[in-house]
Amino acid sequence: MTIKSEFSKKIIHWYNIHGRKTLPWQIKKTPYTIWVSEIMLQQTQIIRVLPFFNRFINKFPNIITLAKSELNTVLHVWSGLGYYTRAHNLYKTAKIIVNKYYAVFPADFSILITLPGIGRSTAGAILSLALEKSHPILDSNVKRILTRYHIIDGCPKKNKIEKKLWIIIDEVTPHNNISKFNQGLMDLGEMICTIKNPKCPICPLNTTCQANLNNIVHKYPNKQTQKTTFKKNLWLLILQYKNTVWIEQCLSGKIWKGLFCFPQFKTQNNLNHWLIHHNLNPKQYTILPLLQHTLSNYHIYITPIIFTLNKILHLTTENKKNTGLWFDLIQPQTIGFPQPMLKLLQQINYLK
Known part of the structure; x- marks a missing residue:
């Protein structure tokens, strides 16, 4: 042998x-x-x-x-x-x-x-x-x-x-x-x-x-040289009207392409400006607990902000391609979400 x-x-x-x-x-x-x-x-x-x-x-x-x-x-x-x-x-x-x-x-x-x-x-x-x-x-x-x-x-x-x-x-x-x-x-x-x-x-x-x-x-095996880790801060705006929330499809990017997510902002100031532009008062929202999400060598720190509306807004996404929708929390549509979004949707249902 x-x-x-x-x-x-x-x-x-x-x-x-x-x-x-x-x-x-x-x-x-x-x-x-x-x-x-x-x-x-x-x-x-x-x-x-x-x-x-x-x-x-x-x-x-x-x-x-x-x-x-x-x-x-x-x-x-x-x-x-x-x-x-x-x-x-x-x-x-x-x-x-x-x-x-x-x-x-x-x-x-x-x-x-x-x-x-x-x-x-x-x-x-x-x-x-x-x-x-x-x-x-x-x-x-x-x-x-x-x-x-x-x-x-x-x-x-x-x-x-x-x-x-x-x-x-x-x-x-x-x-x-x-x-x-x-x-x-x-x-x-x-x-x-x-x-x-x-x-x-x-x-x-x-x-x-x-x-x-x-x-x-x-x-053995020999370890690979450790990759540089990157930190990313992200602000998510949860616009809620009754049993619906506004979500948008990510059309680009390597991480969440094709998935749906709440509107994303790089800074709280950007988020506040968006609210003011849509005649909403930045002082009326609630900040939810920080979420940490790790993807390969990326550490994403997510600050979710929930804003309860008394009337529905007629919104369009920044890309103007009609990729946003009001998501029904009771009768949810069949679409894909990244893990942080799933956690937030569960949290919103719990807060209702």
């Missing part, structure tokens, strides 16, 4: 005994369900993904229902999971597959990697887990295992190191039992070879893992 085949056999054997086999996308395994789960699992832990996955599949049981839905509906179902570019890419890809490939999920790797949001590892996961096609994967769990197993210096996110890891994983990926091998690697990284406090004594690779043999597991 070669070292390479020994590696894969150990992973498969461990998976047969300890691996996860009852996740919802494993029970009903199709390229569509595997694809949705893989996109959701990017930068998000399984325990958080589970309720969102079930809700998503209940609403969009197949790629046709997803492609024929409205983007606002997709973002509504995604609301709270974060990293909304993923939802936009799911929607774009669903439309491409339905219109260009007659709603049949492509089984060709070279086609898959051309679709929005699907890179080499995601394509490999879809083909291997759903169709038993032999393709390697290289998510964060697999990178961590390989850097420890081979003592590979350098940050795994760097192109040079990532290329090296792709060569290694490509060499040890078997042709048979590929779904067990790939799922086993992901499970091992999630359950045993964890970022903190790895369980090396019960790891199936502990007798050949170089970091374990040299007692330096804690040093």
Whole structure:
């Protein structure tokens, strides 16, 4: 038995005994369900993904229902999971597959990697887990295992190191039992070879893992140089008339594009000027408790201000594209909100 085949056999054997086999996308395994789960699992832990996955599949049981839905509906179902570019890419890809490939999920790797949001590892996961096609994967769990197993210096996110890891994983990926091998690697990284406090004594690779043999597991993988953190102050104006509040769709920006939010202001003075311009008294609003929201290396400090109206205002958004609406708190429309908005909407309902 070669070292390479020994590696894969150990992973498969461990998976047969300890691996996860009852996740919802494993029970009903199709390229569509595997694809949705893989996109959701990017930068998000399984325990958080589970309720969102079930809700998503209940609403969009197949790629046709997803492609024929409205983007606002997709973002509504995604609301709270974060990293909304993923939802936009799911929607774009669903439309491409339905219109260009007659709603049949492509089984060709070279086609898959051309679709929005699907890179080499995601394509490999879809083909291997759903169709038993032999393709390697290289998510964060697999990178961590390989850097420890081979003592590979350098940050795994760097192109040079990532290329090296792709060569290694490509060499040890078997042709048979590929779904067990790939799922086993992901499970091992999630359950045993964890970022903190790895369980090396019960790891199936502990007798050949170089970091374990040299007692330096804690040093790998090497950490990336810490990103500069940015602070952003944001003032949100909650205009409430009876059981409705005014919201506007974000048409640009990387963070909340396509989602609905209360009118945003960079300073309290800007907000006050807006109120005066609309013949509203700035002294009549109530400041709600500060909200803190973290997105990657951004720390957003949100000051919500609620202003109760005695008559409805006929408003337009700054972009004049009619993307604002009076949102009904009792019979809410099906639209997407960022996490801070969901918290504020719950708070407003509580204050009523």
